Amino acid sequence: MVFSLFNYWVVIVLMMAGFYTVIASGNLVKKIVGLNIFQTSVFIMYISVGKVIGGTAPIVAANTELYSNPLPHVLILTAIVVGVATTALGLSLIMRIRQAYGTVEESEILDISTREDEAG
Amino acid sequence: MLSMTAIAVVRLRSLFGVVMLFGIYSLLSALIFVVLDAIDVAFTEAAVGAGVSTVFMLATLVSTGREEKPSRYSPLLPLGVVVVTGAALVWGTLDMPHFGDPGNPVHVHVADRYVQVSPTEVGIPNMVTSVLASYRGYDTMGEVIVIFTALVGVLSLLTIRGHVTVPRHRTTGPDSRPYPVLQVMAMLLIPFILVFALYVQFHGDFGPGGGFQAGVIFASAIILYALTFGLNDAVALVPVWLIRVLAAAGVLIYGGTGVVSMLRGANYLDYDVLAHDPVHGQHYGILIIELGVGITVATVMIGIFFAFVSRAEGSR
Incomplete structure (x- = not known):
């Protein structure tokens, strides 16, 4: 069964897309978006691991015996909300960086800080 | 896609x-x-x-x-790193358990107990809620504290300056309602969003939902209000001190529930002793801590939004 591993491959494609954005992009806001994509790929991995074929959502219902695993759902549910909180913290750091340097491009920030170091 | x-x-x-x-x-x-x-x-x-x-x-x-701005470096090196890492990971998946098989390692340890016993032991149909609030209550409390800390961090980086500037759309005569269509639509929608948030909050034991979702939905109603009526009106509705107090109060409710169960002679966050019947106790405990979660999440989201918007308006 080739397709029984398909979920992992989708996760890897997403994860690498996020990874590429983080290391290749110089813009700090886009780096945060890349981190978020990376994060979502981990979410999808957990949830897909918890799925049982033929199972239903883990809420007790009549005539149902097989449920998907509730544990990954719990972990990811809280992780999503924590993720948005940490994203907000990152974005507010970016706002302060913009205030201090006038730019959010990594290379320009490096230039400015090297110049400041040389000056004094 | x-x-x-x-x-x-x-x-x-x-x-x-x-x-x-x-x-x-x-x-x-x-x-x-x-x-x-x-x-x-x-x-x-x-x-x-x-x-x-x-x-x-x-x-x-x-x-x-x-x-x-376009990057000054060539994208080839990062692309190469990414492709190599991805290939290594794909190679690793060949040993992973297959999708959807009930015999997979994740399904054989604690999950069985959650699925089999939790409906009778905790007494609520939504297993996700019972695992979240009861079996893994410590974990969830940690998450709530992380969210609270994020609010503290954002507020120490950016200050909320909602009440400093004069409300723009009140001072000018003919432009007193700058976006009438949006404002009327928002006025129609906001009550329903708030009611829905409360439903999600208190119905989370039986259907999908709970404190995290309800908090975010509640916050989105306030954010919609702030977007259409301006930050000043929204800060007048939900003052900054209220956000600070409520965000801390949510964490306190959660932690306090644990202390109460300890005072009643059980372990921290063990709700069995909150009522005469353990199942009822579990039910009360989950309801109370979900309320704490909801309050904290909602106020943290609103607070972060206010901080961002007042910074953005200040930079113009």
């Missing part, structure tokens, strides 16, 4: 477009979660990813500019 959207996000240089696509991406991943039976998770992702985090990113773009 999800991968395609992700790659478009990577390629696009206009940051406004990136953020919008990211919202679509979140909505698509919420759909995938529904297909994979994770209804609670899909609920959260749709509210958080497609709603609140998109708004946060847009608020950041207002003060940081909308275009990305």
Whole structure:
């Protein structure tokens, strides 16, 4: 069964897309978006691991015996909300960086800080 | 489709477009979660990813500019690193358990007990809620504290300056209602969003929902109000001191519940002793701590949004 591993491959494609954005992009806001994509790929991995074929959502219902695993759902549910909180913290750091340097491009920030170091 | 959207996000240089696509991406991943039976998770992702985090990113773009400059380095090196890492990971998946098999390692340890025993032991049908609030109550408390800490961090980096500037649309005569269509629509929608948030909050034991989702939905109603009526009116509605007090109060309710159960002679966050009957005790405990979670999440989201918008308005 080739397709029984398909979920992992989708996760890897997403994860690498996020990874590429983080290391290749110089813009700090886009780096945060890349981190978020990376994060979502981990979410999808957990949830897909918890799925049982033929199972239903883990809420007790009549005539149902097989449920998907509730544990990954719990972990990811809280992780999503924590993720948005940490994203907000990152974005507010970016706002302060913009205030201090006038730019959010990594290379320009490096230039400015090297110049400041040389000056004094 | 999800991968395609992700790659478009990577390629696009206009940051406004990136953020919008990211919202679509979140909505698509919420759909995938529904297909994979994770209804609670899909609920959260749709509210958080497609709603609140998109708004946060847009608020950041207002003060940081909308275009990305081309990088001075060649993209080939990072691309190579990514391809090699990806190939190694794909090779690793060949040993992974197959999709959807009930005999997979994740399903054989504690999950069995959650599925078999939790409906009678905790007494509520939604297993996700009972695992979240009861079996893994410590874990969830940690998460709530992390969220609270994020609010503290954001507020120490950016200050909320809502009440300093004079409300713009009140001072000028004919422009007193700058966006009448939007404001009327928002006035119609906001009560329903608030009622829905309360439903999600208190019905989380039986159906999908709970404190995390309800908090985000509640916050999105206030954020909608702030977007259409201006930050000053929203800060007048939900003052900053109230946000600080309530965000801390939510964490206190959660932790206090644990202390109460300890005072009654059980372990920390063991709700069995909160009522005469253990199942009732579990029910009360879950209801109370979900309330704490909801209060903290809602006020943290509102507080972060206010901080972002007042910064963005100040930078203009």
